[in-house]
Amino acid sequence: MFNFIRFFRQYNRLFNESPLGRLVYTSVMVVLLFVLFVSLFEYYEGVGWEESIWQGWQTFTTVGYGNQPAETTGGRVVSMVISTMGIAFLGVLFSTAFDYRDYYRSLKRLGLMNNPIKNGYVLFNYPGDAMFNRLLVELRKVEAGVGLCVVDDRLEQLPEIYHKDPALHFIKGSVLDQQTFAHANITQNKTVIVFPGDMSSASSDGATKTLVDLVYRFIEGKNIRIMHLLVDPANAWMFDACQSTHIYSDLEILALVQECQDPYSARLVEQLLSNENGISPKTYQPKQIVGWDWAKLEMAVLKVKQKHKINCSLFGLVDEKAIRNCPDGDRIISDNSQISMIAENSLHWEEFESLLVKDAE
Incomplete structure (x- = not known):
């Protein structure tokens, strides 16, 4: 008893x-x-x-x-x-x-629950209300309702306007703690975005490099994309061996200089980067046109556009991670190449590539 x-x-x-x-x-x-x-x-x-x-x-x-x-x-x-x-x-x-x-x-x-979001985005270091809101709006224009998890040790909670959004989540934890990566459920999502801890300090790029390396170690072997913002372009060398794509945090400065040299060009690029118009840069993996040179591809694209009333334009060639905006006409498209185009969101590459081959015969 x-x-x-x-x-x-x-x-x-x-x-x-x-x-x-x-x-x-x-x-x-x-x-x-x-x-x-x-x-x-x-x-x-x-x-x-x-x-x-x-x-x-x-x-x-x-x-x-x-x-x-x-x-x-x-x-x-x-x-x-x-x-x-x-x-x-x-x-x-x-x-x-x-x-x-x-x-x-x-x-x-308060960020004390595991991230339930899958096939979404995990964002390290909250970039501020304005940038976060813009990022969320842009993502959901092309991926309605997509989930996004914010991981930050400095933030107490997400702004109140986001509390009722079921597709937003917050994890409070140190990036030096392995459990933080587990709580963020990174391996069940498709993209990790790393923001600098301090957008105004170039030394933040060092901390970004450490975080990118930790993320890569945690997801090694998984097909998950990593992107990071770079404060100072001079620090790009640190990321040469990283499986991460860098984006400059001062794109507005680049746009201002470009606009000074060529009126309206900055606005054109802004429209391309925005998802509002339904036309954006798209990157495709070639299969049927492997072995073609760039000049042949240009002629075929022009012919297919006119014949089938498809709105698109060649933008560049990504070859072995080297980005070529204006490749030579004799540049050969290989298995490792990727074709960048400006196209409508509705363009289906497999069907378009078949038309290229068919009309070239």
Whole structure:
């Protein structure tokens, strides 16, 4: 008997340490009381199990239709005692359920829950409200409802406007802690974006390099893309051996200089980078046109555009990671090449490539 009491106390203490534990504990107690009531009611009243369950539900929920009330002394005592306890426990159960809901929301808001998002984006270092909002808007123009998880140790929580977005998640944790990468569920997502810790300091590129290396170690062997923002172009050498694509954080400076040299060019590039117009740079992997030279491809694209009324233009060639905006006409397209085009989002490369081959015959 003593061991049973000690076990019950330990069980009670264990399940009351957290809102989830209290919810489970209260649910178990309600079920036990209900089963006890049904069993005793069936025993004293001599009715079937279906009727006992029906009477138990009426009593516990205080509905009390009274179509078959307890008639024996034992049945009435059981109804009085256990129904009183059941009503109390039901009240506690609903209260605990609401407490757990608030607790769950608090965990998510404060970044203490694992990332549930899959096939989305994981973003390290919150870049500020304006940039984050712009990033979210642009992504969802082409991927409606796509999920995004922010990992940051300095941020207490995401801005309140994002709290009700089920496709946004926040993880608070140090990037030097391996558990942070596990909580962020990186291996179940398709892209990792690393922002500098300080967008105004070139020395942040060193910390970015460390983080990129850690991410790569964690996802090694997985087909997950890594991108990072570079504060100072002079620091690009640090990332030469990295499996990560760098993007300059001062693109606005590059755009201003380009606009000074060639009016309207910055606006044209801005339209290309924006997803608002339905036309963006697209990169495709050639299969059927491998072995062609660039001049042959240019002629074939022009012919197919005119014949089939397809809006697209060749933009460049990515060959062994070397980006060539204006490749030589005799440049051969190999298995390792990628074709960059300015095209509508609806363009299907496999069908387009088949048309290129067919019209070139």
